[in-house]
Amino acid sequence: MFHIRIGGELIGKSNSNTESPSTGTLLLCFVFLITAAVNSSVMAQSGGEAAAKLNINVTRIVSPISPTLYGLMTEEINHSYDGGLYAEMIQNRAFHADWEGTPPWDLVRRGNAVASKSLDTSNGPSKPLSYSMKLTVAAASDGNEAGLTNPGFWGFGLRPNTTYLGSLYARVEDSAIGPITVRMIGNATGVVEAQAQVAVQPGPWARYEYKLTTGAIAPSIANHLEFTVSHPGTVWLQLVLLMQPTFNNRRNGNRIDLMNRMAAMHPKFLRLPGGNYLEGMTVEDRFDWKKTIGPLVDRPGHQGPWFYWSTDGLGLLEFLEWCEDLNVEPVLAVYAGYSLGGSHVAAGKDLEPYVQSALDEVEYVTGDTSTQWGAERARDGHPAPFPLHYIEIGNEDYLDKSNSYPARYAQFAEALHKRYPQYKLIATDGNSEYETRVHPDISDEHYYKSPADMMDLVHHYDKASRSGPKIFVGEWATRSGSPTPNFGDALGDAAWMTSMERNSDLIIMASYAPLLVNVSPGAMQWPTDLIGFDAGTTYASPSYWAQSLFAAHLGDGTAQSSISGANQRFFYSATVSAKEKVLHLKLVNASSIDQPLSLTLTGIDGAHTATVISLHAATFEATNSINEPEAIHPTQATASVPGSHWVHAAPALSIEVIDIPF
Numbered sequence: 001m002f003h004i005r006i007g008g009e010l011i012g013k014s015n016s017n018t019e020s021p022s023t024g025t026l027l028l029c030f031v032f033l034i035t036a037a038v039n040s041s042v043m044a045q046s047g048g049e050a051a052a053k054l055n056i057n058v059t060r061i062v063s064p065i066s067p068t069l070y071g072l073m074t075e076e077i078n079h080s081y082d083g084g085l086y087a088e089m090i091q092n093r094a095f096h097a098d099w100e101g102t103p104p105w106d107l108v109r110r111g112n113a114v115a116s117k118s119l120d121t122s123n124g125p126s127k128p129l130s131y132s133m134k135l136t137v138a139a140a141s142d143g144n145e146a147g148l149t150n151p152g153f154w155g156f157g158l159r160p161n162t163t164y165l166g167s168l169y170a171r172v173e174d175s176a177i178g179p180i181t182v183r184m185i186g187n188a189t190g191v192v193e194a195q196a197q198v199a200v201q202p203g204p205w206a207r208y209e210y211k212l213t214t215g216a217i218a219p220s221i222a223n224h225l226e227f228t229v230s231h232p233g234t235v236w237l238q239l240v241l242l243m244q245p246t247f248n249n250r251r252n253g254n255r256i257d258l259m260n261r262m263a264a265m266h267p268k269f270l271r272l273p274g275g276n277y278l279e280g281m282t283v284e285d286r287f288d289w290k291k292t293i294g295p296l297v298d299r300p301g302h303q304g305p306w307f308y309w310s311t312d313g314l315g316l317l318e319f320l321e322w323c324e325d326l327n328v329e330p331v332l333a334v335y336a337g338y339s340l341g342g343s344h345v346a347a348g349k350d351l352e353p354y355v356q357s358a359l360d361e362v363e364y365v366t367g368d369t370s371t372q373w374g375a376e377r378a379r380d381g382h383p384a385p386f387p388l389h390y391i392e393i394g395n396e397d398y399l400d401k402s403n404s405y406p407a408r409y410a411q412f413a414e415a416l417h418k419r420y421p422q423y424k425l426i427a428t429d430g431n432s433e434y435e436t437r438v439h440p441d442i443s444d445e446h447y448y449k450s451p452a453d454m455m456d457l458v459h460h461y462d463k464a465s466r467s468g469p470k471i472f473v474g475e476w477a478t479r480s481g482s483p484t485p486n487f488g489d490a491l492g493d494a495a496w497m498t499s500m501e502r503n504s505d506l507i508i509m510a511s512y513a514p515l516l517v518n519v520s521p522g523a524m525q526w527p528t529d530l531i532g533f534d535a536g537t538t539y540a541s542p543s544y545w546a547q548s549l550f551a552a553h554l555g556d557g558t559a560q561s562s563i564s565g566a567n568q569r570f571f572y573s574a575t576v577s578a579k580e581k582v583l584h585l586k587l588v589n590a591s592s593i594d595q596p597l598s599l600t601l602t603g604i605d606g607a608h609t610a611t612v613i614s615l616h617a618a619t620f621e622a623t624n625s626i627n628e629p630e631a632i633h634p635t636q637a638t639a640s641v642p643g644s645h646w647v648h649a650a651p652a653l654s655i656e657v658i659d660i661p662f
């Protein structure tokens with residue numbers, strides 16, 4: 001039996017058991033009339049547009065959905081880590097001279113204090129940090145303090161009743177200089193929001209800890225930090241840290257609000273460590289993972305490809321702990337001998353050390369503590385191995401004009417397969433047609449498109465060969481908004497996700513890029529990034545909402561479906577959660593006219609209440625921002641689905657995620 005309800009009124013019902021040859025003609029007329037009534041009613045709802053026919057059969061699953069379809073990809077770009085996710089609050093804590101041109105440290109000289117600062121390249125607490133900031137104070141007293149000030153990463157995000165943990169390496173020759181006073185000060189008010197003292201002892205380099213605790217202050221970012229003394233003397237400083245509270249209270253961990261944003265995307269993996277950040281501009285500036293582990297004082301940092309220095313405070317172990325905290329698996333990209341500036345290491349003998357480094361890296365991630373690098377990981381504080389299934393060899397190696405990738409890929413793949421046959425290998429050739437000696441399990445393909453071009457790409461994989469490697473869409477984004485996607489981008493992204501879900505038998509993983517952007521003036525290198533933030537708060541772009549909703553309503557199989565009569569900018573995905581018996585219907589209407597739909601839902605019998613979550617904006621250009629973070633956000637409603645026939649209109653410029661139980 002089926003019921004047809006239009007505009008809330010039951011207008012027809014039929015029971016197939018009662019059908020007989022004598023009633024056939026009558027039934028045909030009835031169906032014709034009903035169809036005409038449905039169309040005219042839907043046309044009336046939509047201002048005259050004819051209803052498209054969308055047929056979905058929830059009892060016929062035509063292809064599986066990969067459970068790992070949606071994941072995360074980030075790298076050190078737009079101050080994603082230093083000045084972003086990594087909980088460090090001090091900018092250029094190691095006084096690196098090439099820190100975006102000028103170190104942001106400046107002299108403080110209150111009243112009649114006399115002091116100077118200089119970089120001492122012959123004096124530091126460790127070999128990798130063999131230099132330091134030398135503060136020479138000729139005159140200082142109480143009220144006439146001298147020292148150094150740091151602006152933070154475009155401010156210091158302070159919250160009430162919060163403790164911030166600090167440490168520093170210092171060396172003094174004479175105790176007469178007295179303690180170092182650390183003060184967090186409001187930029188506009190001069191009010192000291194929190195302070196502490198560090199009693200430094202004469203002698204060799206030593207590490208000191210301090211704590212700053214705020215009272216009942218209002219949250220703010222317009223603050224700076226000062227380290228001052230009240231007596232003449234000389235002090236050398238290095239690795240001056242201040243960490244904000246971290247997700248899961250992780251030591252040397254990540255900022256809580258950004259981790260919460262990522263967790264709410266329901267990711268299944270984290271592709272790490274990049275992107276171009278893996279390669280560096282030169283071979284020398286690659287992500288050399290061995291230099292990113294161990295005590296912070298033993299990490300030299302390195303020049304990233306996005307024009308600023310990385311502290312590597314967020315190093316390989318911290319990437320893996322981030323995975324653990326979000327309960328996702330790493331997709332580990334190993335450096336494969338090509339760097340973005342165009343240099344490459346030739347396959348063969350020259351490449352061997354890099355292959356060995358990759359083998360060691362996998363051992364650091366997965367080896368037990370009886371292995372050399374598993375033991376190293378245990379010494380670094382994490383005895384348990386991390387889960388791993390996928391290893392990616394390189395990044396965007398199709399840019400290597402020397403065409404050296406097939407040979408480099410083969411050398412890495414042979415060594416990795418031999419030692420770790422259980423892992424799937426990902427090639428970055430972009431077209432999966434490379435004739436390598438070892439065929440990749442998976443091909444990483446990247447798409448950065450305008451809204452119009454992304455929508456035109458939606459059927460790209462529908463007819464793609466299923467006999468080659470699986471696809472990892474390791475980077476993708478619809479790009480027109482800046483710093484974060486606008487609603488037109490969200491529509492392009494949602495349209496593209498309908499395509500990835502439909503083709504998820506082939507596309508087993510996908511990750512939008514870049515994920516994070518510090519929106520403070522001068523912090524961004526790449527416009528159109530999913531999540532915006534400053535020193536104090538974060539905001540979600542319309543695309544973020546679309547992606548979170550799609551991932552939260554993924555399903556495990558794509559239902560058989562067909563559509564006719566829809567506008568050119570209408571897209572949909574129909575997936576099913578078999579055990580829960582829910583149809584997840586995603587409707588993306590990127591057109592400026594409503595799209596009326598006449599849905600036939602085979603397998604959905606009787607009346608059901610659907611949950612409809614909608615995202616809508618008036619224009620493609622409408623967006624969210626740090627000052628208007630909620631301009632576009634999801635709203636939730638319910639709809640009555642009377643049975644296997646449902647009339648619904650997808651509003652102009654809207655993304656709807658509809659759950660229909662059956």
Ligand code: AHR
Nearest residue numbers: 275276277395396513514
């Ligand atoms: O996501 C930004 C950059 O785009 C990545 O680093 C690189 O892999 C791609 O070209």
